[in-house]
Amino acid sequence: MPTTDEQPSTQLTAGQLATGNVYGARSPAFRPYWWEAISDAESACEESIPRRCDVAIIGSGFTGLSAALTLLRNGRQAVVFERGPAGFGASTRNGGQIGSGNQKFRVKKLIALRGRKKAEAMLREGTRMLDHIAALITEEKIDCHFRRCGRFRAAVRPEHYEAMAQDMRDLKDIAGVESSMVPRADQHSELGTDCFFGGSLLPNDASLHPALYHAGLMQRIKSSGGKVLDHTPVQNIIPVGSEFRVVTNRGVTIGKDVIIATNGYTDGLVPELGRRIVPVGSALIATAELPEALFNKLLPRNRVYGNTNRVFYYFRGAPDERRIIWGGRIGRLAPQKSAAAFRHLARDMLHVFPDLGNVAITHAWDGQIGYTYDEVPHIGCTTSGIHYALGYCGTGVSRATYFGTKIALKVLDKPDGRTSFDDLAFPAFPAQPVAKLAVPFFETWYRIRDAANF
Numbered sequence: 001m002p003t004t005d006e007q008p009s010t011q012l013t014a015g016q017l018a019t020g021n022v023y024g025a026r027s028p029a030f031r032p033y034w035w036e037a038i039s040d041a042e043s044a045c046e047e048s049i050p051r052r053c054d055v056a057i058i059g060s061g062f063t064g065l066s067a068a069l070t071l072l073r074n075g076r077q078a079v080v081f082e083r084g085p086a087g088f089g090a091s092t093r094n095g096g097q098i099g100s101g102n103q104k105f106r107v108k109k110l111i112a113l114r115g116r117k118k119a120e121a122m123l124r125e126g127t128r129m130l131d132h133i134a135a136l137i138t139e140e141k142i143d144c145h146f147r148r149c150g151r152f153r154a155a156v157r158p159e160h161y162e163a164m165a166q167d168m169r170d171l172k173d174i175a176g177v178e179s180s181m182v183p184r185a186d187q188h189s190e191l192g193t194d195c196f197f198g199g200s201l202l203p204n205d206a207s208l209h210p211a212l213y214h215a216g217l218m219q220r221i222k223s224s225g226g227k228v229l230d231h232t233p234v235q236n237i238i239p240v241g242s243e244f245r246v247v248t249n250r251g252v253t254i255g256k257d258v259i260i261a262t263n264g265y266t267d268g269l270v271p272e273l274g275r276r277i278v279p280v281g282s283a284l285i286a287t288a289e290l291p292e293a294l295f296n297k298l299l300p301r302n303r304v305y306g307n308t309n310r311v312f313y314y315f316r317g318a319p320d321e322r323r324i325i326w327g328g329r330i331g332r333l334a335p336q337k338s339a340a341a342f343r344h345l346a347r348d349m350l351h352v353f354p355d356l357g358n359v360a361i362t363h364a365w366d367g368q369i370g371y372t373y374d375e376v377p378h379i380g381c382t383t384s385g386i387h388y389a390l391g392y393c394g395t396g397v398s399r400a401t402y403f404g405t406k407i408a409l410k411v412l413d414k415p416d417g418r419t420s421f422d423d424l425a426f427p428a429f430p431a432q433p434v435a436k437l438a439v440p441f442f443e444t445w446y447r448i449r450d451a452a453n454f
Contacts, residue, residue, distance in 0.1 A: 015357035018346035034211035056255035061091035063261035066404030083233030093367035107170035121420035123175035142216030145319035151205035154196035264368035281330035
């Protein structure tokens with residue numbers, strides 16, 4: 001092992017990470033690549049807690065910030081509470097891919113689960129989520145590299161291609177979503193790899209820089225008189241008549257309304273919600289900058305990408321840099337903040353792009369996704385009158401922004417707050433603590449099924 005005076009001099013490569021041969025190499029920075037673009041990812045708040053506010057919002061991610069901005073634009077005082085640094089969770093850790101919220105179920109399955117009328121309403125609203133975030137970024141003039149780049153979803157097996165083609169036809173028929181299929185013979189126009197069997201293209205899907213988007217929302221809130229109080233965990237929410245006493249580690253405020261916007265970081269603060277969310281770990285790695293010719297060969301259209309496995313991976317190019325951001329589930333059996341926890345991501349990446357074996361891995365990080373039992377997001381009000389919007393199941397950039405706006409409009413009692421998700425039952429997980437522990441075992445089982453094709 002090197003001594004303290006003999007630090008590793010070379011950056012860990014994708015090939016070394018994939019094989020576990022990490023001796024003598026410098027580990028990646030175990031923090032989101034996105035944080036390099038902002039200066040205050042871990043800054044502490046010194047603002048005082050107001051004695052009263054119109055709405056107390058728990059959680060400073062996209063849901064909480066979009067709710068706060070909507071309330072402020074409607075003349076209400078909003079205070080956002082965050083137990084860690086503002087935006088420390090999934091909102092500055094995700095892959096920056098923006099879809100329409102339709103990715104969790106095939107159309108026929110959604111119809112079987114919800115009925116055609118409800119499925120159509122949910123799917124059409126999913127497309128509005130994408131349009132909503134695009135309009136918000138334009139109206140608020142947030143510089144976050146938003147781009148309608150399109151999404152290419154690669155078929156891992158030939159039968160997946162045919163199933164996707166049918167699903168795209170159904171999506172067009174029921175929700176008017178435009179798409180096209182790219183056969184394997186034309187696949188190199190989308191990806192520089194031979195390991196897939198064609199795929200589907202959704203041309204209106206988009207990408208952004210999540211940390212810059214979050215920072216832009218923060219700036220708009222503060223300039224409008226709102227407060228974002230980080231390092232201020234809420235310890236209790238006590239109903240007092242028609243209001244709520246919000247108890248934090250730094251003091252107490254009285255709020256007319258409360259919004260829970262904690263998604264994958266939901267805990268036992270509101271037990272009714274804690275039983276309905278299971279956190280699922282997600283992880284990403286970022287490469288060093290690639291030569292221009294190699295980057296253009298691998299990602300000729302520079303879109304956002306995914307695949308059809310049950311335990312799927314996703315990837316994209318970094319905005320304004322020729323890096324590849326690669327994400328998937330976290331390696332739960334390895335210690336956190338260790339190269340081993342991200343080994344499977346490098347293996348998947350090299351399976352698709354063998355040319356990246358000697359490319360350095362500069363960043364590796366993880367975060368938590370909020371999963372619901374029925375795999376759809378939920379919005380509404382608890383039995384004690386606390387509003388909530390959460391449970392995005394891994395497709396949260398557009399969903400969280402949209403649901404944050406909608407829950408704020410509900411607090412304001414505005415008709416525009418209505419959604420097709422309002423009347424959905426919100427089932428609890430049977431034995432939720434056990435369900436949390438079982439996540440890695442289910443993921444392992446799904447990986448086995450993906451490998452064996454059953």
